[in-house]
Amino acid sequence: MEAIIGPGKCPDVYDRNCPSRGILEHVTSRWGVLVLAALLDGTHRFSELRRRVMGVSEKMLAQTLQTLERDGFVLREAHPVIPPHVDYSLTPTGEDVARQVASLARWCETSLPRVEAARSVYDAQKAASHSAAALGSPGPDTGTARVRQ
Amino acid sequence: MEAIIGPGKCPDVYDRNCPSRGILEHVTSRWGVLVLAALLDGTHRFSELRRRVMGVSEKMLAQTLQTLERDGFVLREAHPVIPPHVDYSLTPTGEDVARQVASLARWCETSLPRVEAARSVYDAQKAASHSAAALGSPGPDTGTARVRQ
DNA sequence: CTGTATCCTCGTTGATACTG
């Protein structure tokens, strides 16, 4: 009997020890997202993925593919020929996640202008409040009200 | 003029240097996903989030919230009272992403059994092929065919 | 309560070289 505190429901990503967090981290990992999205438009070979997902090293691509294969998201088919030929594709389950993460990735692309605008505003406000503080300028009242306890 | 190779489209997550990758990494970051999901059901204080997202340290929660605020996903409202009281909520843009990552998180929870089953199969096959190799057992033909070139 | 600052550790990542 280990569970001192009872979680609301068993698979709970908010729970520090719930295994579902591991899955979430696999599919949202730096390269996992991009590999899943890349496989959404069909079977690809190792080197094709390597070119498509720009910036990934051989090591990380191999590692990512193994993790996704083990979780049942990616199907690996090695053709025993020389030189080696290995095809990677999505399982039905993998297509499910892939659609979600690909959608997220596309959302990030389209939201880029909006986000960069938000960053400008944030940075400007930050700079303004810093220089104001440095000058001892009052600025908008940042006075602290006291409450009991 | 820096772009030697012309990308297909400007905001492209597959491009190593595209800023959209940064956004993707922010929203899919270890704690970013959970914080966004947690804020989906309304405004929360710092300590509430800390308790809700179990396992996050103060440092990482603060850092995550700052990143998400700068990107325009999270709204921070500090009430100038003692003791300090700060409310975090989602912006309209933030709600968009939050819905997507929360959906992904829920998917991971419900898919947990399926994934664990897949892992068992994978590990069993791995163990079987290893012991077969160690024994020099033939097993299913893994012979290599030669192709020209 | 809500942070920031510091230090420190550990895992992830990348470069390189090598194997089947």
Add this chain to the structure above:
DNA sequence: CAGTATCAACGAGGATACAG
């Protein structure tokens, strides 16, 4: 071509202490 092995470096992340 498709990896694996090894090593080095960096950065995320955690613990602690302290400030507003």
